[in-house]
Amino acid sequence: MAxxxxxxxxxxxxxxxxxxxxxxxxxxxxxISVFDPIVPQWDEAASRREAEALQRAQVVLMAITxxxxxxxxxxxxxxxxxxxxxxxxxxxxxxxxxxxEQAEPxxxxxxxxxxxxxxxxxxxESASRRxxxxxxxxxxxxxxxxxxxNIYIAKDLADLQAWTIQMAKKRLPGTxxxxxxxxxxxxxxxxxxxxxxxxxxxxxxxxxxLIGEHTDYNxxxxxxxxxxxxxxxxxxxxxxxxxxxxxxxxxxxxxFPLARLHDDSLPAWTRYIRGAIALCGTLALxxxxxxxxxxxMNFTIAGNVxxxxxxxxxxxxxxxxxxxxxxxxxxPLTQTQKALLGQQVEHHFIxxxxxxxxxxxxxxxxxxxxxxIDCRSLEATPVPLPKGVTLVTLDxxxxxxxxxxxxxxxxxxxxxxxxIMGVPSLRDATPELFAAKRAEMPEVIARRAxxxxxxxxxxxxxxxxLQQGDLDKLGALLNASHASLSQLYQVSIPELDLMAALAQQxxxxxxxxxxxxxxxxxxxxxxxxxxxxQTIEAVSAAYTAQSGRVCTPYTAKAGAGSGVMYLGGVx
Ligand code: GLA
Numbered sequence: 001m002a003x004x005x006x007x008x009x010x011x012x013x014x015x016x017x018x019x020x021x022x023x024x025x026x027x028x029x030x031x032i033s034v035f036d037p038i039v040p041q042w043d044e045a046a047s048r049r050e051a052e053a054l055q056r057a058q059v060v061l062m063a064i065t066x067x068x069x070x071x072x073x074x075x076x077x078x079x080x081x082x083x084x085x086x087x088x089x090x091x092x093x094x095x096x097x098x099x100x101e102q103a104e105p106x107x108x109x110x111x112x113x114x115x116x117x118x119x120x121x122x123x124x125e126s127a128s129r130r131x132x133x134x135x136x137x138x139x140x141x142x143x144x145x146x147x148x149x150n151i152y153i154a155k156d157l158a159d160l161q162a163w164t165i166q167m168a169k170k171r172l173p174g175t176x177x178x179x180x181x182x183x184x185x186x187x188x189x190x191x192x193x194x195x196x197x198x199x200x201x202x203x204x205x206x207x208x209x210l211i212g213e214h215t216d217y218n219x220x221x222x223x224x225x226x227x228x229x230x231x232x233x234x235x236x237x238x239x240x241x242x243x244x245x246x247x248x249x250x251x252x253x254x255x256f257p258l259a260r261l262h263d264d265s266l267p268a269w270t271r272y273i274r275g276a277i278a279l280c281g282t283l284a285l286x287x288x289x290x291x292x293x294x295x296x297m298n299f300t301i302a303g304n305v306x307x308x309x310x311x312x313x314x315x316x317x318x319x320x321x322x323x324x325x326x327x328x329x330x331x332p333l334t335q336t337q338k339a340l341l342g343q344q345v346e347h348h349f350i351x352x353x354x355x356x357x358x359x360x361x362x363x364x365x366x367x368x369x370x371x372x373i374d375c376r377s378l379e380a381t382p383v384p385l386p387k388g389v390t391l392v393t394l395d396x397x398x399x400x401x402x403x404x405x406x407x408x409x410x411x412x413x414x415x416x417x418x419x420i421m422g423v424p425s426l427r428d429a430t431p432e433l434f435a436a437k438r439a440e441m442p443e444v445i446a447r448r449a450x451x452x453x454x455x456x457x458x459x460x461x462x463x464x465x466l467q468q469g470d471l472d473k474l475g476a477l478l479n480a481s482h483a484s485l486s487q488l489y490q491v492s493i494p495e496l497d498l499m500a501a502l503a504q505q506x507x508x509x510x511x512x513x514x515x516x517x518x519x520x521x522x523x524x525x526x527x528x529x530x531x532x533x534q535t536i537e538a539v540s541a542a543y544t545a546q547s548g549r550v551c552t553p554y555t556a557k558a559g560a561g562s563g564v565m566y567l568g569g570v571x
Pocket of ligand 1: 212213214215216217312354355356357358516517518
């Protein structure tokens, strides 16, 4: 789920700096992160950091004051701010009223210029003044015309500051805690809040992935397993049109009418729930039913899937929601359909074009089994996990900050490689075709394609090794996968490389690699049962000594997929 970095982004216009400092101080006092792109040295890295922070930010601020250097600079950053604005973001704008009165400050101080020059200067100044007035009129019109963009025009800088704090707090995920015994907790909290038990408790698990990383959105192969940690949703219908959401993990309750399903000013965590309900409305429409017949619903949510650590808590909440909605609304859905709908929520409401792996394994997982999934046909073959070996995950403690922008970029690079090879997706490229076309590809594109092609082959080989109980071979494939993700696909970070290397060095460890999208999260290691505690101890100690961070281990048990328990509350 969402991380809470760079919540506020300060739009930079050359020359305007005074207004930034008080806002930065006020945010710091509230524990709200701020990204200020104005740096002494502007280079490619700074520009990339800026673009990524702008994508991640939830609140974007821009102030136009007398310091604002020129109408040109203003137009440019204003354009950047508006064109980059996403549905989950809010833009706070302040325009100093005296701004329009001022002449263009730089480059026109020719006091004793000849008359002709003076006339030209006057003309420029009056054009500039008119342009400034237009900026002010336009800003007001924009805010009015595009209410869905959530633009706020502040009265003064103090107002901008107050609005920023209020907006950022609303959008911060808040303190996240992991609820112990989440199933009982969701049930008890629901019953206490609504004075009656829910109709059902739906659930969907998190997942680990043995191998097959960044292959799913290339129509390739993956080998994940559902785990014994899940998100639980206690739910029932209401007689009115209100959606009453209560998250024990975020310690937050939000109530809104069905008409506000698309209102992104509601807290970020509600997007998963709103997205699922909105898609159910569309589904009803496609089934020839009246989507306006959607009724109000209560949902109380609690889980113990670690958030942001690469166990795919987002897919778990998405799939759990479709379990709950299917039960409440009487819409029959297959497990594959629940997974596909969950993926649509991720694409259209969260803004990440993820593959199908996480949602599908959350829906179909099986005790003590991994699944070899063909992400093109969605055919899933259960593969029993051998006895005597444990899947251990080692969380680096680094949260996945860059994941959405870098993920989208990798996906585009893969699509570009497929286009160059003239195939619908990288799944269709043979090693021979790749070798023949490699020289036509920019080096970075070739590296991405090489990873995907080889990772698909490794995944098929791994499923075979698993079936044959050849753990040495499986381990070697895991190690090769890590090297490829780090060097060719470039989605690792130093902490993941360190953790994988430390795990690989332990006797009793068959193999280890980073797991999931990358840029943070956990490493997965295949460890002989008798070496588990010793491995965890040795790796944790060395990791802390070398990185200064804490390693959180978890011994994963492959568990069942999503489902629903009916409790008989009145629907
Ligand atoms: C994330 C996505 C998955 C998959 C992995 C990388 O977990 O949600 O669809 O692409 O990254 O393998």
